[in-house]
Amino acid sequence: MEKKKILIVDDEEDLCEILSFNLKSAGFIADVAFSAEEAYSKLKNNYDILLLDVMMGAISGFKLAELVREDFSKDIPIIFISAKDQESDKLKGFNLGADDYISKPFSVKEVIARVNAVLARSSGYLNREKREKSPKSNFIDFKKLQINKTNKLVTIDGKAVRLTKKEFEILYMLANEPHKIFSRAEILDAIWRDEAYVLERTVDVHIARLRKKIEPYGTAIANRSGYGYCFDMQEDQKTDE
Numbered sequence: 001m002e003k004k005k006i007l008i009v010d011d012e013e014d015l016c017e018i019l020s021f022n023l024k025s026a027g028f029i030a031d032v033a034f035s036a037e038e039a040y041s042k043l044k045n046n047y048d049i050l051l052l053d054v055m056m057g058a059i060s061g062f063k064l065a066e067l068v069r070e071d072f073s074k075d076i077p078i079i080f081i082s083a084k085d086q087e088s089d090k091l092k093g094f095n096l097g098a099d100d101y102i103s104k105p106f107s108v109k110e111v112i113a114r115v116n117a118v119l120a121r122s123s124g125y126l127n128r129e130k131r132e133k134s135p136k137s138n139f140i141d142f143k144k145l146q147i148n149k150t151n152k153l154v155t156i157d158g159k160a161v162r163l164t165k166k167e168f169e170i171l172y173m174l175a176n177e178p179h180k181i182f183s184r185a186e187i188l189d190a191i192w193r194d195e196a197y198v199l200e201r202t203v204d205v206h207i208a209r210l211r212k213k214i215e216p217y218g219t220a221i222a223n224r225s226g227y228g229y230c231f232d233m234q235e236d237q238k239t240d241e
Helices: 015-025 037-044 061-071 087-095 108-133 165-176 185-194 201-213 233-240
Strands: 005-009 031-035 049-052 078-082 100-103 139-142 144-150 153-155 160-161 221-226 228-231
Touching: 005 015, 005 037, 015 031, 015 108, 031 037, 037 061, 049 061, 049 108, 061 078, 061 087, 078 087, 087 139, 100 108, 108 228, 139 165, 144 165, 144 221, 165 185, 165 201, 165 228, 185 201, 201 221, 228 233
Parallel strands: 005 031, 005 049, 049 078, 078 100
Antiparallel strands: 139 144, 144 153, 153 160, 221 228
């Protein structure tokens, strides 16, 4: 697996050294920039994620985030790491498109965990983009369960099933690629997209409701413990035996 590239941007050299060492030990490629200007010149190297301080010289981390979003990729994840920990600071960071905001002082283990989480969400987003560009079936027929993507209609034995928009999207996402396991993070990225503060538990709640609504085919939405959910027709067959 190709190592992910991280750019650390902070004018505190000791802090950069600590982060760089630990991120490299965790399997990442880590580069350092001690100013926003230096970071800007390095962005052509196509980093997978940016770790930005806020208070730096002439150009702040907030301003650099603006420039990144305008001039480079809107999709590159950004995590602010800053001593500016007021709610207004965090809100400004998120409004500029930050994916996370970590207050100083911080735990290195927590930083690595948050980096991994943001990269996982980013990967899910990119996979969704690929899925949306690939051809899909507008009509899925499974026994007496029929899913019509064109008119957003689900029927069982010819009778319409009332689903919410998100319930329909989850069902179609899973049934369109049977047996493929989707993590909760991937489902969140595909269905909730840019909605903030949505917990992974939300996926479980929606799927529990969805299973009940599409009985007797609810068991076809299988939970693969520790991995996520998939549409498994064999699981439904077990209930018929």
